[in-house]
Amino acid sequence: MMKKITLILITVFGFVFNIQAQQENFDLLQNNTLPSGWSAVYTNNFIGIGNYYTACSGSQYLYANIHTNEVTEVTTNRDVYIGYVIPTINFKLKIMDKNTGTPFVGDFGTIEVWYSSHYSITNWVKALTINSSNFTPQNNCQSISYYTLPTGYITSLDPFAVKFKFIHNSGDWEAIIDDYKIDLTFVASTHDLDLANLSVYPNPVSNLLNINYKGNIANLKVFDLSGRFVKSINTTNSNNSIDVSDLNSGTYLLRIETESNRVSTVKFVKN
Known part of the structure; x- marks a missing residue:
């Protein structure tokens, strides 16, 4: 919880x-x-x-x-x-x-x-x-x-x-x-992910950031706080991991988009 x-x-x-x-x-x-x-x-x-x-x-x-x-x-x-x-x-x-x-x-x-x-x-x-x-x-x-x-x-x-x-x-x-x-x-959106069924861990993270959701995820994109695109992966799974070990220490934004075009953004900290 x-x-x-x-x-x-x-x-x-x-x-x-x-x-x-x-x-x-x-x-x-x-x-x-x-x-x-x-x-x-x-x-x-x-x-x-x-x-x-x-x-x-x-x-x-x-x-x-x-x-x-x-x-x-x-x-x-x-x-x-x-x-x-x-x-x-x-x-x-x-x-x-x-x-x-x-x-x-x-x-x-x-x-x-x-x-x-x-x-x-x-x-x-x-x-x-x-x-x-x-x-x-x-x-x-x-x-x-x-x-x-x-x-x-x-x-x-x-x-x-x-x-x-x-x-x-x-x-x-x-x-x-x-x-x-x-x-x-x-504008109000009906396209957010159901956060009750989304897990992103560990946070802070050193190596692998795990993303689990009830539906299949289409892509994951990482941005820094200035909006600069850092890295991404395409996937068709509900359980995924993205390697962030090569990132500098700091705060980043993870954009999660599902196959049903639902999108949410989660902030995470890289150690």
């Missing part, structure tokens, strides 16, 4: 500990450096942090100077959310003509917003397309908001990242993105 109670408390504590949404207004960044964990791809176009135009709020913003047709994109850091959440992508946008310093007039091209909820940041899904047919540039910033999963949710330990792709059509324009954030809506 004590073992089962411990599992419940560990799961709840892990849920509270890891609730954290992305938020960036770019004001504290220096030397044209992107936020930590963000990355950009471009050649002749340019992506950076600027203050030439009026920011949507504060003093700085993320900008993409687009004047030629090439791969130009920026990807955010990934965050890991414990629980069952619907993330909402929010940001403010304006598009300026670099030659006139005024809002761009005409078909500037396309800005695509993509997201990924895979631990290796693959399987990108297009969330939103912005072009001259649905967006008219103005002097003021316009708020953009999009629910990525209106009929579903991101499950426990799915790392979430967003990518902006800029596609040139005409002119020399600058896309200004500011006040980027991810809002989380937590």
